Amino acid sequence: MGLVVSIVLTLLALWVVQAHALSHAMLLAVILVLAVLQIVVQLAFFMHFTESAGPRYHVSALALGFVFTFCIVAGSIWIMTFGGTQPY
Amino acid sequence: MALPGYVGNAPTSFFVTGDPMIYASDVLIVLTVIGIVFVLTYYKKWGWLWREWLTTVDHKKIGIMYLIAALLMLFRGGTDAVLMRTQLALPNMHFLEAEHYDQIFTTHGTIMILFMAMPLVFAMMNIAVPLQIGARDVAFPYLNAISFWLFFFGALLLNLSFVIGGSPDGGWTSYPPLVENPTDPGPGENFYLLALQISGIGSMATGINFLVTILKMRAPGMTLMRMPLFCWSILATSILIIFSFPALTIALALVLIDRLFDAHFFTMLQGGNPMMYINLFWVWGHPEVYIVVLPAFGIFSEVIATFSRKRTFGYSSMVASMLAIAVISYLVWLHHFFTMGAGPGVNTFFAISTMCVGIPTGVKVFNWLFTMYQGRIRMTVPMLWSIGFIPTFAIGGATGVMLAVAPADYQYHNSYFLIAHFHQTLIGGVVYGMFAGLYYWWPKMFGFILNERIGRWAFWFFNIGFYVCFLPQYQLGFMGMTRRIYVYPAGMGWTALNLISTIGAYLMAVGFVLIVVDILYSIRYGERDVTGDPWDGRTLEWSLPSPAPHYNFARIPTVTARDAWWVMKGERKRGEVKRELEPLEPIHMPNNSGRPFILSVLFFLGGFGLVFEWYWLAIPSGIGVMVCLLLRSLEYNMDHYIPVSEIKRTEAALGRS
Amino acid sequence: MSLAHEEVLSHPDHDIPLEYSTEDGVLKIFGFWIFLATDLILFACLFSMYQILHLNTAGGPTEQDLYNVPEFMAETLILLVSSFTCGLATLEMRKGHRGALMAWLIVTVLLGLSFIFLEVREFVDYVGRGATMQRSAFLSSFFTLVGTHGCHVSLGILWMLSILYQLGRRGIQAITARKVFIVGLYWHFLDVVWVFIFTVVYLQGVMH
Numbered sequence: 001m002g003l004v005v006s007i008v009l010t011l012l013a014l015w016v017v018q019a020h021a022l023s024h025a026m027l028l029a030v031i032l033v034l035a036v037l038q039i040v041v042q043l044a045f046f047m048h049f050t051e052s053a054g055p056r057y058h059v060s061a062l063a064l065g066f067v068f069t070f071c072i073v074a075g076s077i078w079i080m081t082f083g084g085t086q087p088y
Numbered sequence: 089m090a091l092p093g094y095v096g097n098a099p100t101s102f103f104v105t106g107d108p109m110i111y112a113s114d115v116l117i118v119l120t121v122i123g124i125v126f127v128l129t130y131y132k133k134w135g136w137l138w139r140e141w142l143t144t145v146d147h148k149k150i151g152i153m154y155l156i157a158a159l160l161m162l163f164r165g166g167t168d169a170v171l172m173r174t175q176l177a178l179p180n181m182h183f184l185e186a187e188h189y190d191q192i193f194t195t196h197g198t199i200m201i202l203f204m205a206m207p208l209v210f211a212m213m214n215i216a217v218p219l220q221i222g223a224r225d226v227a228f229p230y231l232n233a234i235s236f237w238l239f240f241f242g243a244l245l246l247n248l249s250f251v252i253g254g255s256p257d258g259g260w261t262s263y264p265p266l267v268e269n270p271t272d273p274g275p276g277e278n279f280y281l282l283a284l285q286i287s288g289i290g291s292m293a294t295g296i297n298f299l300v301t302i303l304k305m306r307a308p309g310m311t312l313m314r315m316p317l318f319c320w321s322i323l324a325t326s327i328l329i330i331f332s333f334p335a336l337t338i339a340l341a342l343v344l345i346d347r348l349f350d351a352h353f354f355t356m357l358q359g360g361n362p363m364m365y366i367n368l369f370w371v372w373g374h375p376e377v378y379i380v381v382l383p384a385f386g387i388f389s390e391v392i393a394t395f396s397r398k399r400t401f402g403y404s405s406m407v408a409s410m411l412a413i414a415v416i417s418y419l420v421w422l423h424h425f426f427t428m429g430a431g432p433g434v435n436t437f438f439a440i441s442t443m444c445v446g447i448p449t450g451v452k453v454f455n456w457l458f459t460m461y462q463g464r465i466r467m468t469v470p471m472l473w474s475i476g477f478i479p480t481f482a483i484g485g486a487t488g489v490m491l492a493v494a495p496a497d498y499q500y501h502n503s504y505f506l507i508a509h510f511h512q513t514l515i516g517g518v519v520y521g522m523f524a525g526l527y528y529w530w531p532k533m534f535g536f537i538l539n540e541r542i543g544r545w546a547f548w549f550f551n552i553g554f555y556v557c558f559l560p561q562y563q564l565g566f567m568g569m570t571r572r573i574y575v576y577p578a579g580m581g582w583t584a585l586n587l588i589s590t591i592g593a594y595l596m597a598v599g600f601v602l603i604v605v606d607i608l609y610s611i612r613y614g615e616r617d618v619t620g621d622p623w624d625g626r627t628l629e630w631s632l633p634s635p636a637p638h639y640n641f642a643r644i645p646t647v648t649a650r651d652a653w654w655v656m657k658g659e660r661k662r663g664e665v666k667r668e669l670e671p672l673e674p675i676h677m678p679n680n681s682g683r684p685f686i687l688s689v690l691f692f693l694g695g696f697g698l699v700f701e702w703y704w705l706a707i708p709s710g711i712g713v714m715v716c717l718l719l720r721s722l723e724y725n726m727d728h729y730i731p732v733s734e735i736k737r738t739e740a741a742l743g744r745s
Numbered sequence: 746m747s748l749a750h751e752e753v754l755s756h757p758d759h760d761i762p763l764e765y766s767t768e769d770g771v772l773k774i775f776g777f778w779i780f781l782a783t784d785l786i787l788f789a790c791l792f793s794m795y796q797i798l799h800l801n802t803a804g805g806p807t808e809q810d811l812y813n814v815p816e817f818m819a820e821t822l823i824l825l826v827s828s829f830t831c832g833l834a835t836l837e838m839r840k841g842h843r844g845a846l847m848a849w850l851i852v853t854v855l856l857g858l859s860f861i862f863l864e865v866r867e868f869v870d871y872v873g874r875g876a877t878m879q880r881s882a883f884l885s886s887f888f889t890l891v892g893t894h895g896c897h898v899s900l901g902i903l904w905m906l907s908i909l910y911q912l913g914r915r916g917i918q919a920i921t922a923r924k925v926f927i928v929g930l931y932w933h934f935l936d937v938v939w940v941f942i943f944t945v946v947y948l949q950g951v952m953h
Contacts, residue, residue: 359801
């Protein structure tokens, strides 16, 4: 089941890129959303994310990790493009 | 084998030559090593050293080793500082030449942050955290030993550059494109990169280790909100270490790839972007200052509550402000390079977030003051350092907010105003905190109390010297003196202030020497701590004998409230509880192992090989590291049980039943 | 290891998987989740590096010149399938089937090896066309980002081989079960990272 969903998501991403149907920014957004869905698939189907003995600290830890990941990537791009005024 | 490529174009060779000060240090180093080897051999202590220390996985011993190493590094970094201040005391001095001065400010900064502040913090957390939460060791004792030895050999690698190959001279922040091959040939910069990388792996492992320890190994009944505030501070610090050190790893690795393989991340040619390094460096760098200062906050909370004989005022707001600092400190990194000019939107965002981080810090200061209010205060040495910290940090914090005003920062940037600001926060916060912790937990570590009288003298020398040294530097910054200049002409109006500042630095040095004197004096004459609770403490570490037995707790305590030990003492005093002692059970402990040490030696050799691009050394060492990991994976008997009879004997010898 | 409170379970409870049955296992699995969070940040830095530099080709080969759709699709599908087989291995372990567990792990290792083979071939091909790491900032960051992932995968393969050996010698027990579970987490994590490499590096590169 997990395999099917993840392969469908991958092919979908390839298809939207090759179909030239969307603008550049939209396209980027769509494929990033598809990639995020892939994370959910991996966590839910393969990584047994919700399992734990005792309180689920690893869920909060990983959530915080995602927040900081977003901060670093978005912040760096925002800064290094001088507030979005340079191409990237 | 291939000679390092820098020989042709740099004035250095394998051994650093030419400077009488370096020859003197060479002689000193050789004599010290001969001395240590002689003493160990003469007293037949090699086996003892290996069994008791080099192979230990006991968090208390690892903490002590961190402490010793950190104090040595404080001596080295402090000597660098005194040399710099001597050079700047008067205009047109020729005590140090430019190149030597560059090396000294680089090693001063690098050592003080990464090889002094970090290990001091790690020392305190290793010594106190498992005892405070009622655990018998950290979650991963073997990994803890690896962390220590990686730090140790990282520090050794950096210090080796002093006599072999030449010290790094690109500043502790090591900005490209200056540190790229064309402008900074020679092994110095490689030493910096690899030393930080090796010790950084250890720091990251420590962060993971203590996060797991605190979240998963608390004694029964010790909920998160019953934890001592020091443990909370270590929890927040661990979170910051975990999420910020990878950025440093990447920043340093990419500079190394640039230098070793001629890549173009941060070069000026082929599309490289040096500002990206500065961005990544400060993604780590800003959380880093909170990594070292939050544990100091934790120590102040413990010390102030203990010596005011009151519970901490506003416990929940202390916890909340610590977590707020941990998160907000992630969102401020651009304030280190406002002058890049990323645009009004970007600069405004980071200016405001920077000012916000001051708010939770302010909350904590008021909580400490209210904890002292109406308390029965005892002015011991740890308490002196804690009270001394409040004004220094208030000044440092206020100047920090000034620096956070982005337009004004264009004036302060890289001036002595900045130098004064961050020394005020880092010394006034971290060093004061660690000295408070040193005096506070010393009896727990070694079983005797440091002499209070000498300690007071040390505090006053250091504290007065501190203001004398750094207050003039704010003024010098306003007068246009920039950081990292090694000489200045007469007639700038800077002379008097620089001279005063240098006098202050010497006073601080006297303070440090007095602490060393205090330690040496107290080893012989210090008051022995026979109760295990010399300060009438509040937290669980004081329920144990000093020093604690290697398994810490013969019986794991059950916690019913905050300040667990204080509550237990109260119950006992009122005779409320005649608690039935549960029968002792065999204690499960990890085995000692020599592999962390060997693994770190291999890391060291690999790092040393890469410094000189000696792949014949680096590659076998890397394979050796992999073999060590594999051998560990194949090992299944990693622990043992201490039988009840032995526990009984140990406890009886310590006067406990 | 260790220490505070012995086995979490003093009595066998079939609801709790073997890898969680000792305190040691619980601590190590939690610690490994935290490690994955650090690795996540590590890759985040490399991704932002790539995103900043990927247009800085300095007149050298560009993304469109290099990336080849069938090639990176093959790599992606192989890795996705290997993540699936690795998941099957964990499920077989929970049922206590050692043979099936080892078989699925071997399949995973083989898929991993073929992924590495394709990636090395891709790198060699690029270098042969003059697209070396030294050519431009874009290529420096490409090789570092994708190469770091490749190193992780290679390490994962060695790790799985070591665990296969241990499974062969000791069978499924608390320690080996924990090791299989952790290496599985690692492998799925690498799949997640690859999905982002696929998206940010390859798909973005062929978008125009």
